[in-house]
Amino acid sequence: MNASLDLQSASQRIPGNFGASHGQEPVLTAHDISITYEVEPPVHAVKNVSLTLHRGEILGLAGESGCGKSTLAYGLNQLLKPPALLRSGDVTFHDQGGTDIDVVGLEGDALRAFRWDKISMVFQGAMNSLNPVITVRAQLFDVFTTHRPGMSKKEKEERSQELLRQVGVDPSRLDSYAHQLSGGMRQRVMIAMALALNPQVMIMDEPTTALDVVVQRGILRELMRLRETFGFAVIFITHDLPLLLEISDRIAVMLRGEIVELNSAANIYARPQHEYTQRLLGSFPSLTGDRGAFIRTGEAI
Amino acid sequence: MKNLEVKHVVKDFRLAGGRGRKFRAVDDVSFTLEPGKTIALVGESGSGKSTVARMIAKLEVPTSGEILLDGKASATRGRALDSYRHNVQMVFQDPFASLNPFHTIRHHLERPLRLHDKAKTTAEVDEQVAHLLERVNLVPTASVALRRPHELSGGQRQRVAIARALAPGARFLIADEPVSMLDVSIRLSVLNLLARLQREDNLGVLYITHDLATARHFSDEIMVMFKGKVVERGPSDEVIRNPQHEYTKLLLSAAPNPENQGRLREEVLAEMNLGAQATDRDRFGTRGM
Numbered sequence: 168m169n170a171s172l173d174l175q176s177a178s179q180r181i182p183g184n185f186g187a188s189h190g191q192e193p194v195l196t197a198h199d200i201s202i203t204y205e206v207e208p209p210v211h212a213v214k215n216v217s218l219t220l221h222r223g224e225i226l227g228l229a230g231e232s233g234c235g236k237s238t239l240a241y242g243l244n245q246l247l248k249p250p251a252l253l254r255s256g257d258v259t260f261h262d263q264g265g266t267d268i269d270v271v272g273l274e275g276d277a278l279r280a281f282r283w284d285k286i287s288m289v290f291q292g293a294m295n296s297l298n299p300v301i302t303v304r305a306q307l308f309d310v311f312t313t314h315r316p317g318m319s320k321k322e323k324e325e326r327s328q329e330l331l332r333q334v335g336v337d338p339s340r341l342d343s344y345a346h347q348l349s350g351g352m353r354q355r356v357m358i359a360m361a362l363a364l365n366p367q368v369m370i371m372d373e374p375t376t377a378l379d380v381v382v383q384r385g386i387l388r389e390l391m392r393l394r395e396t397f398g399f400a401v402i403f404i405t406h407d408l409p410l411l412l413e414i415s416d417r418i419a420v421m422l423r424g425e426i427v428e429l430n431s432a433a434n435i436y437a438r439p440q441h442e443y444t445q446r447l448l449g450s451f452p453s454l455t456g457d458r459g460a461f462i463r464t465g466e467a468i
Numbered sequence: 469m470k471n472l473e474v475k476h477v478v479k480d481f482r483l484a485g486g487r488g489r490k491f492r493a494v495d496d497v498s499f500t501l502e503p504g505k506t507i508a509l510v511g512e513s514g515s516g517k518s519t520v521a522r523m524i525a526k527l528e529v530p531t532s533g534e535i536l537l538d539g540k541a542s543a544t545r546g547r548a549l550d551s552y553r554h555n556v557q558m559v560f561q562d563p564f565a566s567l568n569p570f571h572t573i574r575h576h577l578e579r580p581l582r583l584h585d586k587a588k589t590t591a592e593v594d595e596q597v598a599h600l601l602e603r604v605n606l607v608p609t610a611s612v613a614l615r616r617p618h619e620l621s622g623g624q625r626q627r628v629a630i631a632r633a634l635a636p637g638a639r640f641l642i643a644d645e646p647v648s649m650l651d652v653s654i655r656l657s658v659l660n661l662l663a664r665l666q667r668e669d670n671l672g673v674l675y676i677t678h679d680l681a682t683a684r685h686f687s688d689e690i691m692v693m694f695k696g697k698v699v700e701r702g703p704s705d706e707v708i709r710n711p712q713h714e715y716t717k718l719l720l721s722a723a724p725n726p727e728n729q730g731r732l733r734e735e736v737l738a739e740m741n742l743g744a745q746a747t748d749r750d751r752f753g754t755r756g757m
Contacts, residue, residue, distance in 0.1 A: 231651040232622075350513070379512040379678045384722035391736040406652050412726035414733075436726050450652045454681040454708065454723055 195220040200256035212238040214424040227411030230421035287361040291373040297345035304341040330359040351382035469539040472501040477533035495696035501672040508683035511693035525558040557633035561645040563625035567617040574613040584636035600631040623654040
């Protein structure tokens with residue numbers, strides 16, 4: 168695929184165009200996924216999860232540590248490493264051209280070409296997912312060298328600068344190493360890398376957990392803007408339910424490897440059905456509401 | 469005067485490679501921690517709130533200003549520092565890093581008990597360890613005492629850290645983001661535990677956090693720090709409901725709030741229609757925002 172063509176098609180998409188259409192056409196379907204950590208005794212991290220991600224939507228995946236949300240995300244992108252094993256289930260990616268790709272069946276070069284190009288990922292831990300010994304430019308170029316071998320050096324440079332601009336980082340930062348960037352900037356660079364190939368799906372695993380609220384707000388705003396511009400779908404994984412309620416279209420709540428509730432953000436907030444969702448909502452004291460909503464009881468709840 | 473007073477404290481750090489270039493991390497901060505009261509210190513990463521905590525815990529020496537315990541200047545070394553530490557203890561952010569993986573829970577509690585002369589014989593240690601673990605709801609105490617940190621969950625570890633801080637009979641606790649590494653569903657129970665212990669022992673607590681919601685609910689007073697300075701302070705509800713300083717307003721608007729469902733999207737769309745580039749970037753020059 169030609170990179171400049173790809174760029175063109177991206178810029179042709181009209182901002183806000185996805186507002187009306189998303190929620191209809193699926194871009195990623197997972198059916199009956201079970202993932203086990205093959206240790207003694209085996210840990211069933213994900214149990215028979217089925218999930219549909221629609222084009223251009225933000226799907227929040229909520230749950231606490233150990234509930235299997237990251238494992239599920241890795242499973243969707245075939246990134247599981249032993250002892251994790253996908254026991255059953257299939258993942259289908261519905262490409263823009265209309266062809267369906269069986270993600271679980273991909274191997275070798277086909278898998279390498281698929282990853283990052285169709286589904287990219289922003290990993291947990293903004294602080295340490297960049298390579299500390301090469302510059303930001305080298306890392307971005309690496310993506311293009313692998314996936315767009317036809318690109319000239321000039322094209323790569325232009326595209327890299329454009330990407331940094333899109334995420335709100337000064338293009339001169341291409342010369343920087345990771346340690347010269349603040350946490351927020353590192354995470355923005357990670358998002359730039361995830362955007363590099365115009366993926367249709369972006370999986371974000373706790374992308375803002377290590378950042379403070381003001382920086383987090385800046386990144387969320389950027390993400391929302393980029394989503395409107397490029398129309399990619401997002402799986403946003405976090406335990407911060409208030410955050411998900413604010414940005415997601417739909418939210419899936421995970422508990423012990425199972426999705427116990429999946430509904431629109433509005434419904435999750437107004438009418439949580441599952442007892443666990445209610446409990447999760449209750450664990451966030453309200454910032455602006457009445458004090459009565461939560462009282463310093465001094466007793467363990 | 470039974471209180472812990474921080475008076476006009478300043479901390480400069482020398483910058484690497486600069487001949488005498490300095491960075492002022494804390495700039496003239498004063499407050500008084502009273503028994504039974506909680507003060508929340510709120511601010512973003514790099515605002516200097518942890519440096520304040522470290523100076524109170526005597527892990528850093530202030531460039532100028534002083535810290536008074538019960539009206540008397542506090543020591544920086546020797547016996548006098550030991551006696552200061554009987555009274556002032558710290559709970560750190562990361563319970564995975566603040567406990568030694570090599571030692572049992574009992575050892576973690578035995579050390580402060582012995583160092584501060586709270587227990588001399590093994591029987592006394594056993595009794596006090598059991599009592600401390602019971603107070604932080606880690607039961608059965610006998611079996612918990614023999615475990616090592618990796619056998620406990622994050623919340624349980626933080627309870628051990630709290631018990632360790634209480635072991636010398638501390639009257640003032642400095643809690644530096646005590647729940648930010650914990651799962652949301654257990655954060656409140658740890659905070660509630662702190663609140664109960666505070667009531668039982670009439671502890672003065674400095675609660676350092678960037679979470680305004682829990683700051684509001686768990687403290688009597690909120691101080692907002694920005695670039696080393698306290699820019700706003702007042703009763704918690706007052707600060708949240710009626711923020712005066714621009715930075716406090718920014719912090720409040722940045723906190724996720726389910727009430728704002730869909731608003732971010734509308735704002736972004738409106739902004740894009742105006743052709744504006746994310747306008748509020750670098751307001752306040754917040755690093756990397």
